[in-house]
Amino acid sequence: MSAEPHPTLPPVRLHSDAELARDALVAPLFARAVRLARWAGDDTRVDIGGELVAAQLPEAAAVLGLDVADADSAVHASRAWRVAVDTGLVDVTEPEEDAGEGAEGADGGGEESGTALPGEDLALVTSGAPGDVLDLWLAALDSVLADAAVPDLDDLVDALDAGGEIDFDQLDWNPRREEDFLDGVLANLYLLTVSAGGAADRPVPLPVLAASMVVPDDMGEPTDAVLQQVSDAMMRLDDQFRQLEPIGLVEFRPVDEELMADADDEPAASGAAAGRDDADEDVSRYGMVRLTPLGLYGVRARMLEAGVEAPAVGELADKGADVLLDAVCAYPESAAEAEIEAWLAGREVPAAVAELLDAARGDDEGAPLRRLRCQQALAPAGPEAEPAVRAVLDDPELGGLARVWLAERGAADVPAPDGAMVFWLTVDTIAAQLAADGETEELPLLMETLTAHHTGFFEQVWRVEHPATAYVLEAMGRLHPDKKTAKEARKAAFKARSRRP
Structure with missing residues (x-):
């Protein structure tokens, strides 16, 4: 996660490390990676990059309990294996790229293959502390996020040139830009979550999240071009969150494919993409996402690593x-x-x-x-x-x-x-309320009550030796519901300002 200037975020309420570690262990993709790490042995063969050779993918899929006849089973097995390698649950010895042409690999081809064995970190899954498990899960999260930032296979195929090489200009893919975009999305999702009370219990509509990344803050009605960018971002996020859900980061309701394919729904889709509430369609059909408790932990950990201040409730328990x-x-x-x-x-x-x-x-x-x-x-x-x-x-x-x-x-x-203490406490209380909540609707009522119960209130209060006296009186001059009293407050504020050096 890139380190950019951020204000201090509201504090998040995290589950205990023990609860989070349990969540990590049952996250489907992490659990699959652990199972494959335990399966790895002397007969396991890998190719360049540590990937399982194609001939072993059906066996790996069977170990995971997947339907080998399903074309997607090999994809799921390969993804889980990659997580196992990236987290150190598996140690691989890759084949030498210039291995002899006569060597025959385990896949029946003519290239030498490498080997794979359970890694030392695998033992931490059962014997490590909760923090050890969470460190492994964070490494798995990094691996999944890196994969999620890569364009899908169809885009890669479309970008192949005549020589079979990827034309990156046609693909318009900048790895750093894609990673920063996904980091920004997760940061916004985190902020929306903690601003709502710090508990991951309220899903966010995908159009709202996409709009937060695309629509400028000062833009009124989005243009058609901006709406198209939001729609594109929605579909991009739909694919990415599908990849992030199995690692336990989010709970995700994908975009309704029938809805998006129906041309008659284009007006509703535009309204949803802009984050407008006037769209007739149920906005949840355009996708809903929420960070899980484990996801809150994971995104916060990445923010802290990037230098963002992201406090958690309870971390001040040992402070003064x-x-x-x-x-x-x-x-x-x-x-x-x-x-x-x-x-x-x-x-x-x-x-x-x-x-x-x-x-x-x-x-x-x-x-x-x-x-x-x-x-x-x-x-x-x-x-x-x-x-x-x-x-x-x-x-x-x-x-x-x-x-x-x-x-x-x-x-x-x-x-x-005594009188001096009463007026001092009055100024202090209003100053505190202004600092805590700003100029709320309740504050004028409080001011009206105070002035009604103290005869000659302003003649007394402007003399109070409190640093916020003039500031409070100026606020009363703006907010007091009675115009005559508000005018008295402004005069008193002027006197308070005049007597201070």
Whole structure:
């Protein structure tokens, strides 16, 4: 996967290594590769490149339980053998290209053949740790992805010149370009998955995925030429995902061939290709794909190798509270809650709460959201957290948070906050909400409630010693539903700006 600049992705929720390893072992293509590796022996013969000689493909197909009479059985056996070789499950000794003409190979021809035996890595399938199995599967994935980027046989035959050589200009095939295209498709599929909550449970229509690779972001109505490119990309992806499904990367519903062959369906096909919802046809007939849990793991592993930041829920469990709060500020709320829960698990509550509160301090731009995430982290804590929370009651930055936490639990002897703390907490809360969710529909209602319950609100709040005071007041000036109050907010924002150096 090519390393190009990417923003930090939302965190993904991965299954455990043990669960993923089990998924890898039952992936049809990987399981076939293992069976062929166990079958390999002294009588196994290979040709240049480590491929099984043609005469042994029927036997290999029979070992896999395939119907030898089926013309595709040799293709399936050859593909599984190639994965076994590429992953090191099989060790091959290729024939020398200049072997003597008189030597007769195992296929009955006049060329010398090489040999193949089970590789050392085959033992890892049964005796290795889950991580060892996953490393083998990742190698198998690389092999399958490389094959998927190669044009299909019909295109190769059409590109043969008079001398039987492939005319690459006619084929218009650039290996690096094809690999980058497929990497980009998988990256987009990964992003669509993790943006929907990090679980591989929602299939993506193939037209939408193809359009994400072809249609420019700033294009309104796609042109006919762009629609044709999307349609071509759909058919290309249809073939590629058929190849990727057996390795366990995706679950795939192919394009309905009858639908695509019917000329009367061309308008619906164009609508689906553009990703429009107004197409009358069921978009699923144009193909649906989703990453499996194993696929999420595999694509993320390739992204990490390419230098892309692709966090996973739970990987901050051994980090400090400062690292945790900084990271979860960029996470969707559900992922932030899961990451915090994983961080708290196994820690002594009093010490963990004290560490979180200490990390929540600060007057930098990100501090309000850190305090909000800290408050969320403290929400499930029980009575054992109370001493650490009470310890910050007099802290100017954390005292309001501590009072809210104690009051919600009906704690006794909670000192009432003074006016300065109330207004400071108000500014901090709105700043955190703006940082977390932006200008949501709920925020104006919150602002209206706050101003309604505090007489002379703006006369007080512009004096608050908080770095975000002017920023919050400017937001209130834009968002407050009452025009007169919004005007007061803008005046207060100007005063707050004027008093800062």
